Structures are given as C-alpha cells and as structure tokens.
Amino acid sequence: GDASSPPIGTMDTDGKTMVGVDPDFAKALGEKLGIEIRMENASFDSIVPGIAGRKYDAGMSWINDTAERQKVVDFVDYSADGSSMFVPAGAAKKPATLDDLCGMKVAVQKGSVQQSDVEGQATKCTDAGKTAIDVQVYPDQIACNLALSSGRAEVTIADTPVAAWQVDESGGKFELSGDAYGKVNHGVALPKDSGLAEPIAKAFQAIMADGTYKEILDHWGMSAAAI
Numbered sequence: 001g002d003a004s005s006p007p008i009g010t011m012d013t014d015g016k017t018m019v020g021v022d023p024d025f026a027k028a029l030g031e032k033l034g035i036e037i038r039m040e041n042a043s044f045d046s047i048v049p050g051i052a053g054r055k056y057d058a059g060m061s062w063i064n065d066t067a068e069r070q071k072v073v074d075f076v077d078y079s080a081d082g083s084s085m086f087v088p089a090g091a092a093k094k095p096a097t098l099d100d101l102c103g104m105k106v107a108v109q110k111g112s113v114q115q116s117d118v119e120g121q122a123t124k125c126t127d128a129g130k131t132a133i134d135v136q137v138y139p140d141q142i143a144c145n146l147a148l149s150s151g152r153a154e155v156t157i158a159d160t161p162v163a164a165w166q167v168d169e170s171g172g173k174f175e176l177s178g179d180a181y182g183k184v185n186h187g188v189a190l191p192k193d194s195g196l197a198e199p200i201a202k203a204f205q206a207i208m209a210d211g212t213y214k215e216i217l218d219h220w221g222m223s224a225a226a227i
Contacts, residue, residue, distance in 0.1 A: 045111025075187035103131030107153035
C-alpha cells in the first residue's frame with residue numbers, strides 16, 4: 001500500500017489545509033491527547049527516513065507496516081487493506097494479477113510497497129524468459145495518473161481505497177483491473193523506542209470507543225479498512 005493522495009491526505013485548494021482520512025485521524029488523536037498537531041505535507045518516500053532521523057515525531061500516510069520498516073520505526077496499526085490496479089477505461093490490456101504485468105508499462109509511486117511489488121515481479125518476468133516490465137517510478141499518485149492518462153503508462157497500482165477513489169474521481173477515464181491483492185496493516189510510524197507508541201495507541205482506542213474512528217472512515221468511503 002502506501003499513499004499520498006485523497007482519500008488518504010493531500011492539500012486542500014487553499015494550498016494550506018491538509019484534507020483526507022489521515023489528517024482527520026491526526027486531528028482527532030490530537031484532541032484526545034490534548035495537544036496541537038502540526039501537519040506537514042511531505043513526499044511519501046521522505047516520511048519514514050524523516051521519522052528515523054527525528055525530523056518528524058510521527059508519520060501518517062496509510063503507511064504499510066512491514067518488517068523492513070520496523071527495523072527503523074515503530075508502528076501503531078489502525079487500518080488494513082490491499083492493493084489494486086487500474087487502467088484507462090476500455091483498455092485492451094486489463095491485468096488481473098501481478099503475473100499479467102510482464103511486457104506492460106507500469107506507473108508506481110516512489111518509495112511505495114507497490115514499487116517493490118512491481119520491481120519484484122519484473123525480476124520474475126525476466127527470469128521466466130517473458131517480456132520485461134517497463135517500471136516507471138513517479139513522486140506521487142497524481143503523477144502516476146497523468147502517466148496513465150497520457151499513454152506513457154498502461155496501468156498503475158495503489159492502495160485499494162485510493163485506487164477506487166481515483167477511478168471514481170476520474171469521470172470515467174479509469175477503471176479498476178483485476179482483484180485486490182496483498183492485504184496488509186497500515187500504521188502510524190513513530191521514532192524507534194520514543195515512548196510515543198503507547199499514548200498514540202490509547203488515543204486510537206479512545207476514538208474507536210466514542211465512534212469517531214468509524215465516522216472518519218465512513219466519511220471517506222473507507223469503512224472496509226477498519227480494524
């Protein structure tokens with residue numbers, strides 16, 4: 001998974017206000033903790049290194065909780081879903097699985113698990129003597145979508161709720177392809193051994209207990225990602 005575009009979080013039209021499910025969660029957590037949360041927009045691939053380097057106190061961008069990332073940051077998990085592919089509407093090639101990507105032009109967000117998925121599949125394709133994947137890495141999902149709509153890429157992959165959101169918002173330009181795969185947990189990433197995990201976990205328990213957690217997911221059409 002991993003994401004940096006609606007419904008997860010992005011800048012509002014005023015260029016100053018963060019909007020999305022993660023900014024809503026961050027605000028709700030801050031209220032429970034009795035502190036003011038200062039939100040900063042950052043490229044996805046800079047978030048975990050920024051936390052490990054203590055530039056940030058926490059990171060929320062639907063970040064996949066993986067064993068590799070656990071080596072450098074702590075996680076408090078708060079959602080779970082998989083990844084989904086989408087293509088231009090009416091495309092001749094509609095991959096159903098990662099195996100179907102051999103020979104295709106695939107756009108992925110830099111630093112995302114989808115990038116790792118596609119690069120791993122690219123190796124499998126060439127090892128099996130199949131046509132290589134043209135892996136195109138972009139700074140964010142918006143750039144991936146532009147590559148898709150312009151014809152530079154044939155398919156892109158994002159977290160399932162983000163993919164569904166992009167398809168819905170495309171005005172019929174995109175459609176989902178195949179089934180979701182690789183369901184994983186997403187969490188708040190925190191500096192290693194910082195002591196922040198326990199208060200963040202308790203704050204999440206509090207917004208789950210009072211219904212705020214469900215309200216936020218429902219508002220963004222992401223109730224299926226609840227844990």
